Amino acid sequence: MLQGVGALALLSPLGEGFGHDQAKAGAQVAQQEHAKPTGDDYVPITDPLVKEKLAQWSDWKFGLILHWGIYSVLGIVESWTLCSEDWIKRPGGVGYVEWKQRYEQLRTQFNPAKFDPAKWAEAAHSAGMRYLVFTTKHHDGFCMFDTAQTDYRVTAPDVPYHASPRANIAKAVFDAFRQRGFGIGAYFSKADWHHPDYWSPLWATPTRNNNYDVGKYPQLWKRFVDFTHAQINELTTQYGRIDLMWLDAGWVNANSHPDAKAYSMDVPWAQDIDMPGLATIARRNQPGIVLVDRDVSGPYENYRTPEQTVPDKPLPYPWETCMTAGGSWSWSPHDKYKSPRELVHTLVGIVAKGGNLLLGVGPQPDGQLPAEALDRLKAIGSWMQVNGSAIHGSRAIAPYGEGQFRFTQGKDGSVNAIWLADEGEHEPPANITLRSLQPAQGARLQVLGADGELTWKQGSDGVEVALPPAVRRQLAGSLAWTLRISAVQA
Known part of the structure; x- marks a missing residue:
């Protein structure tokens, strides 16, 4: 300077x-x-x-x-x-x-x-x-x-x-x-x-x-x-x-x-x-x-x-x-x-x-x-x-985004649904719904940076994923959160 x-x-x-x-x-x-x-x-x-x-x-x-x-x-x-x-x-x-x-x-x-x-x-x-x-x-x-x-x-x-x-x-x-x-x-x-x-x-x-x-x-x-x-x-x-x-x-x-x-x-x-x-x-x-x-x-x-x-x-x-x-x-x-x-x-x-x-x-x-x-x-x-x-080595996957989600796909076929945190949103919601992508039968869901797999079910409005309080605490303060789905339906 x-x-x-x-x-x-x-x-x-x-x-x-x-x-x-x-x-x-x-x-x-x-x-x-x-x-x-x-x-x-x-x-x-x-x-x-x-x-x-x-x-x-x-x-x-x-x-x-x-x-x-x-x-x-x-x-x-x-x-x-x-x-x-x-x-x-x-x-x-x-x-x-x-x-x-x-x-x-x-x-x-x-x-x-x-x-x-x-x-x-x-x-x-x-x-x-x-x-x-x-x-x-x-x-x-x-x-x-x-x-x-x-x-x-x-x-x-x-x-x-x-x-x-x-x-x-x-x-x-x-x-x-x-x-x-x-x-x-x-x-x-x-x-x-x-x-x-x-x-x-x-x-x-x-x-x-x-x-x-x-x-x-x-x-x-x-x-x-x-x-x-x-x-x-x-x-x-x-x-x-x-x-x-x-x-x-x-x-x-x-x-x-x-x-x-x-x-x-x-x-x-x-x-x-x-x-x-x-x-x-x-x-x-x-x-x-x-x-x-x-x-x-x-x-x-x-x-x-x-x-x-x-x-x-x-x-x-x-x-x-x-x-x-x-x-x-x-x-x-x-x-x-x-x-x-x-x-x-x-x-x-x-x-x-x-x-x-x-x-x-x-x-x-x-x-x-x-x-x-x-x-x-x-x-x-x-x-x-x-x-x-x-991010690294990923590819685009349609429909690319939904609401606060943006999607990428790994070379192993897994899909990342990345939740972009709103201003002032310090932790992910307790329940999230995916409408555009359907996990394959037996697919594993987890959030990067948090322990354990997540439970999910098919709801009337899409796939409903529950995030337990312990997971949400682990993710608090992040700018975006990544939900990884091991496989999705074609």
């Missing part, structure tokens, strides 16, 4: 609400890059190694995404203050060109002396998370890995942290989480606002898009594509096993928009990053790697990522809700976190519909996870320690 406050004082008076308000705006607007794909245009996986990896990812169910970069020094919304779009608000009195110069100098203040990725991995593992997505490079182009393609990187001599044995931050993070058994995902922005062949210094930068017609200047775009492919090659050869390549900046794609209006979020020309070539590099180096070309339908969007939202119903393709634990993807000193109850219920609701939850937390500029974020992870972990077997 002190490092961030010092940087604020040095650079400009942002004001208390600046970072938090920008973060909320960024979380809302960044997902509106262009028209989202529909279920009809999802391309199923055919590569058997990718299918196997995607099945593993589906079993993980719960992951952590970490947005960390030089923007964290100020506690502002990722890279977005560099972007000249009308929803972006920079500090009062600071012009765009001056702000861009100041922003890029943040690298000279990035010195996370308390960075210990093993502590991050332990907190995430205890929360019941099973995979990680880490920002190797956001749209600003600052690389959190030791790339040979640019000096705009965390290991450069002008970055104070470059002398640390953990200076190659992406490698340190991946190694620490891999040691805890995590699946490893590399977030990588296809846009790069620092690269002179994406935002050329010859022209202004009116939007997030590249700022020249690639048809008129193909040599510039070719250099940028080669640069991007070289970085993908580095990440997939020098950083151990990578399970997911999580590609952001969906506006960088092979689609043209001939009717694009000036200063809109589209440009007439295609920003073709050569995804077939990129995929060939990634899968040559990491056979079976899952590619997530976000919001670009086609063979390289192996699963889809609804952002900050939970679909109303199950989706006909693999999917993952990416959602912030607070209001911001990156660290904001005034962020407000969702309650443990909301987070657990969100996780249950997503998994019941067949999706994964990728929960976002922004590390502080000193390298620590925020105390409130750690509190939320600890609370989720306490619930997952009892109920995690109803």
